[in-house]
Amino acid sequence: MTIQELAPQIQAGKISPVELTQQALERIRRHQPTVNAYITILEEAALAQARQAEREIRTGHYRGPLHGIPYAAKDLFYTKGVPTTAGSKILKDFVPTHDATVIDRLREAGAVLLGKAGLHEFAYGITNNNPHFGPVRNPWDTTRIPGGSSGGSTAALATDQCVFSLGSDTGGSVRIPASFCGVVGLKPTFGRISRYGVFPLGHTLDHVGHFAHSVADAATILGALAGPDPRDDSSASEPPPKIDLPAEPKLNRYRIGLPSNYYFDRVEPDVARAVRAAVEKLRGLGAEILDVEIPDIEDFTVLSRLILLPEATAVHRQRLKTRRADIGPDVLALLDQGQFVLATDYLDAQRRRRQLVENLAKLLDGVDVIVTPATPITAPKIGDATVDIGGRPEDARLAATRFVRALNMAGVPALSVPCGVDSRGLPIGLQIFGRAFDEATVLLIGHCFEQVSGWNQRRPPL
Amino acid sequence: MWKTISQALGLNIPEAQLDALSPVLDALWKGARQALDRDLGTIDPAIRFRPDLGVEP
Numbered sequence: 001m002t003i004q005e006l007a008p009q010i011q012a013g014k015i016s017p018v019e020l021t022q023q024a025l026e027r028i029r030r031h032q033p034t035v036n037a038y039i040t041i042l043e044e045a046a047l048a049q050a051r052q053a054e055r056e057i058r059t060g061h062y063r064g065p066l067h068g069i070p071y072a073a074k075d076l077f078y079t080k081g082v083p084t085t086a087g088s089k090i091l092k093d094f095v096p097t098h099d100a101t102v103i104d105r106l107r108e109a110g111a112v113l114l115g116k117a118g119l120h121e122f123a124y125g126i127t128n129n130n131p132h133f134g135p136v137r138n139p140w141d142t143t144r145i146p147g148g149s150s151g152g153s154t155a156a157l158a159t160d161q162c163v164f165s166l167g168s169d170t171g172g173s174v175r176i177p178a179s180f181c182g183v184v185g186l187k188p189t190f191g192r193i194s195r196y197g198v199f200p201l202g203h204t205l206d207h208v209g210h211f212a213h214s215v216a217d218a219a220t221i222l223g224a225l226a227g228p229d230p231r232d233d234s235s236a237s238e239p240p241p242k243i244d245l246p247a248e249p250k251l252n253r254y255r256i257g258l259p260s261n262y263y264f265d266r267v268e269p270d271v272a273r274a275v276r277a278a279v280e281k282l283r284g285l286g287a288e289i290l291d292v293e294i295p296d297i298e299d300f301t302v303l304s305r306l307i308l309l310p311e312a313t314a315v316h317r318q319r320l321k322t323r324r325a326d327i328g329p330d331v332l333a334l335l336d337q338g339q340f341v342l343a344t345d346y347l348d349a350q351r352r353r354r355q356l357v358e359n360l361a362k363l364l365d366g367v368d369v370i371v372t373p374a375t376p377i378t379a380p381k382i383g384d385a386t387v388d389i390g391g392r393p394e395d396a397r398l399a400a401t402r403f404v405r406a407l408n409m410a411g412v413p414a415l416s417v418p419c420g421v422d423s424r425g426l427p428i429g430l431q432i433f434g435r436a437f438d439e440a441t442v443l444l445i446g447h448c449f450e451q452v453s454g455w456n457q458r459r460p461p462l
Numbered sequence: 463m464w465k466t467i468s469q470a471l472g473l474n475i476p477e478a479q480l481d482a483l484s485p486v487l488d489a490l491w492k493g494a495r496q497a498l499d500r501d502l503g504t505i506d507p508a509i510r511f512r513p514d515l516g517v518e519p
Contacts (some may be wrong), residue, residue, distance in 0.1 A: 250507050349497075350507035
């Protein structure tokens, strides 16, 4: 069930937060051996939080739509007194002494933390094939990856082992697993949600994001998480957005950009078909569809790697010197690559970043949002380092991140919503991105699409 | 080239791992040169700094 369905019933006392939490824990017990979505399960603490929520609601102290709702947090959000591994062997015994701001805010909202979800080691990769905690498996086909790095959060949600979940996105780590697991994933504007107490990967690219079964739920969660945080250097001063989702899906006033370059090159045919069909749905709702060309977008995909590589290596420099043997081979290779990027190239990439922001701002003057495939492929098999697109092999990580990376450089809000399945029944995601701090429009377009498509209601066969 | 740089900087990357990295770094280097080949000197890099914040505990 969604938050929109659960919250009124919880408020009315018709659904018990304790029973809801027990059901989620039961599903975790059932699916953990197969899907491996969690690193830490907080059974006792979750039930205690649920009992408190139930007491408060019964006595008239209803906090709002997340009160009594069970969720999972990617295991890089600091949780006081609870291990926070960042998916790493090196940090397996790290127990923070404070909570991340988002964990604080969800506690204030009355949400119930079920556990810490699995991720790619140090959030640095898209497979979640974690050498230290085992692979997280895609619930649509357990021989496949869930996408990453927030794959535990999406695998847990897709199998209803939580009602919503938290993730982070540095080069697509919310949108890729959302696309591969068939759930809604939002990467808000850079600075919109505090990163205080979030284990870093790339300081100028990291975004906190979240997952839900509907766009309306994603909007509700954003309302609880967003807003300034004096403890976070990157936190913006904007107040949480006011999001008004229409009851009737109509897009008559809206102009939607469809890229004529880059975003339909080297794309699996099923993905291209599903995204073009989604565009027709949007047109059918009254939206005007306009061709747009995104200047130099291929450059920016390369440059985002040039920024992330040294930023991530700087985060892990000491571990790289002293704990090489304790880092998985794929992450080690990336951390090593970061040692070879020149400081002048890094800074020039940060200069060109401003041009990307300017280019997109100009484009988004003429349209309300731009839609693209979230990923050019559906979920690859666990262990496949390359994927075949139209007979041409491509590195799986570079392929999966091709359409999402540049938007971390731009910092604009980007949503992935389920928009179809391929011939094997694997989910496909539609990416919708818009102007900085205009999550309201991005979510509105996604919500209207969801109302007429219904792809978000599918669940995996597990 | 990468082996020379690695040795000069004392990076201690084992030879086999460096061999595997070399084609990736070659491709990145080529892509980066192309993407950065323009005069950007007057644009401020997109990095923020706030002097009022300390270090997270």
